[in-house]
Amino acid sequence: HLEQKVAEQTADVRRAYEVEKRARAELEDLNRKKDIFITQTQHNLRTPLTSIKWALETLRSGKAGQADAGSGRAIAEAEAAAKNMSEVVENFIGITEKE
DSSP states (O other): OHHHHHHHHHHHHHHHHHHHHHHHHHHHHHHHHHHHHHHHHHHHHHHHHHHHHHHHHHHHHTTTOOOOHHHHHHHHHHHHHHHHHHHHHHHHHHHHHOO
């Protein structure tokens, strides 16, 4: 009777170990995918924002020609929006990078 109990418990431990092993592998895979997501997100969100900021700076500085008053206001509004979007992106990336 004791041998049967030990065999049953050993089988239970083996099953639990296999479940834990599969869960660990899935967790490692999810962690790898998360890292890829963060890297791609950083690139895909930051790169266009950087280009937008540079273009707005070029317009604001007059290097692309003098802007009239209406264009100056539009450029300022676009710069403010780009700054806000940049902060949102950085906050989002900061949240996704926390472990």
